[in-house]
Amino acid sequence: MVFKKLIFTTAILAIALSASAVADKTKNPSAPSSPIHPPSPVYHVDLAVLLNVAGPFQTFLNYLQKTNVIETFQSQANNTKAGGITILVPRDSAFAALKKKKKRTLGRLSKRGQLKSLLLYHAFRKFYSLGEFSKLSRRNPVATFAGSRYTLNVTNDIGTIWVKSAWSNAKIGSTVYATAPVAVYEVDKVLLPKQIFRSE
Ligand SMILES: *[C@@H]1O[C@H](CO)[C@@H](O)[C@H](O)[C@H]1NC(C)=O
Numbered sequence: 001m002v003f004k005k006l007i008f009t010t011a012i013l014a015i016a017l018s019a020s021a022v023a024d025k026t027k028n029p030s031a032p033s034s035p036i037h038p039p040s041p042v043y044h045v046d047l048a049v050l051l052n053v054a055g056p057f058q059t060f061l062n063y064l065q066k067t068n069v070i071e072t073f074q075s076q077a078n079n080t081k082a083g084g085i086t087i088l089v090p091r092d093s094a095f096a097a098l099k100k101k102k103k104r105t106l107g108r109l110s111k112r113g114q115l116k117s118l119l120l121y122h123a124f125r126k127f128y129s130l131g132e133f134s135k136l137s138r139r140n141p142v143a144t145f146a147g148s149r150y151t152l153n154v155t156n157d158i159g160t161i162w163v164k165s166a167w168s169n170a171k172i173g174s175t176v177y178a179t180a181p182v183a184v185y186e187v188d189k190v191l192l193p194k195q196i197f198r199s200e
């Protein structure tokens with residue numbers, strides 16, 4: 001765990017360093033350019049690495065990798081002109097806490113496109129800072145990455161943000177990462193859309 005934290009800190013530091021290098025460049029546009037390889041002005045967040053070192057988000061990450069949804073998320077994260085991405089990541093304990101019937105339904109999804117929809121349901125095709133996120137509550141229902149039919153309702157209850165689906169009301173916990181164009185927040189429940197989880 002300490003080791004993981006160290007890698008994470010190093011990764012953040014590397015990002016911070018490349019970001020400040022960019023900032024220096026923009027501050028001194030007339031400065032002579034370095035004869036040695038200049039740092040790339042575009043840095044990207046590797047979502048798989050991020051989810052692997054933060055968390056425990058292993059269950060969600062395994063599903064993302066198994067379905068290749070990780071690639072969908074990563075290409076949205078890479079494309080700075082696409083508006084960014086916000087991902088709501090359930091902790092491993094949220095998957096473990098699912099009721100038996102829900103777990104069974106989830107287990108049966110693996111061979112169908114619905115598993116992809118469930119994962120895409122945990123993201124928005126836009127970068128939202130926590131502040132912007134609380135304003136979303138005025139635009140309910142909010143479409144997710146899974147499409148306009150797969151919506152979530154956002155509520156802001158004295159600074160605590162909740163995301164409500166048909167069968168769950170999840171609380172947004174800590175910020176895993178939030179630098180445009182990528183935001184990743186932890187949620188305490190798996191988000192269960194009515195299109196997939198039809199009954200209790
Ligand atoms: C995202 O960008 C990185 C760095 O440029 C690249 O290595 C990776 O293949 C890209 N991934 C996707 C899915 O576009």
Ligand SMILES: *[C@@H]1O[C@H](CO)[C@@H](O)[C@H](O)[C@H]1NC(C)=O
Nearest residue numbers: 140141152153164165166167
């Ligand atoms: C979400 O909000 C809309 C608009 O306020 C409401 O009609 C709908 O019933 C809500 N859905 C859920 C699951 O709470």
